[in-house]
Amino acid sequence: MPDSLGKILKRIRESKHLSIEEVSERSRIPRNIISTIEEDRLNEIKSGFYAKSFVKTYASFLGAVDEPGVKAYLSAGGQPAKPISDAYTRKAGAPQIGFSAVTKHRKQIAAVIMSIFALWVLFAAIVWAGKVIKKKAIPKKTEIRKSADIVKETKKEVFDLKYDSVELEVFASDNTLLQVTADKEIIFKGVLKKGSKETWKAKKEIKLEAGNSGAIKININGKPAGFSGKKGEKKEITVTKDGIKN
Known part of the structure; x- marks a missing residue:
């Protein structure tokens, strides 16, 4: 049976013996987004711009940008790609390991x-x-x-x-509940652990909701921002390329 875009990426990830958690940690793609891609639920991501960006980032991390199904999706401007044939699936098989694989793909x-x-x-x-x-x-x-x-x-x-967009860096000096919304799309919701640093981007604005605002510091487009809160205090801010709106 022909493979969908999500199945192609999931197959390649599993062939590399990588868990979703490992991919999320190394690629900075939220775990729920990876699951959404692999389960072919891209229609749940409201913005086609973000859907295509996540797929491109995930495929690049796996080295799967040149896969016919992936390439067709990206070249179609984020429209669902047509499944590849069974013949290609059998031909692709598991990726080669070691020097021979490097030699084979030296151009890429x-x-x-x-x-x-x-x-x-x-x-x-x-x-x-x-x-x-x-x-x-x-x-x-x-x-x-x-x-x-x-x-x-x-x-x-x-x-x-x-800058023509906004980039937000968050540093946690202690554990804190965090929700990040980029251009009205939730891209992170969970606990940011002590000592962690995360970076998110958006075209217009990022909304940050922190349950322990005294434990975080932020940079906007690489520059420290005047954000202050008390330990255990819940605080919400909206960030644009011009700074903090409120």
Whole structure:
């Protein structure tokens, strides 16, 4: 019987002897999202943008981006891919292990390495450009600043030039219940353990609900944010690329 997108990814994960928990921890994809993908319940993810992003991230982690079923789904703009034939399923089999597998897939491996290097160069260029722009935009210390609003406006302009989305980093100094909603889609709900650090992204905004707000600190787009709470205090905030809304 032809395999669906979810079955393809589940088969590859199991062939690598990886549990859902291990994949979630190493790829930063929530466990419930992995289960949703493998059970072919992508329609439960309200945003097609996020559904496609999760599938692409999961497939990249498993090295399954070039699988016909996966490639068809991604190239179709997130529409469900047609199942692959039984003939391909029999041909694919279990992945080779060891040096022979590396030799067989050396072109794909080289392409991945080159892609990572290109992304690193692009990131370095963006950081460098951001520093140059920031240096030109912020007045010298010897200049008189008439109000704090001028400084805030300057920083905001530099911030917006560098980011067109919002990235939230959360650091936990103690265990805390946490719910994270990205663009009105819940992407994490559970306990963030002491010493943990998690990162989430959204196109417009992220809503954070913490049961122990005194135990967490946050960065917004790589910069520390003024978030404070008391131990055991429940607190909710909404974060955009401009900072904390409330």
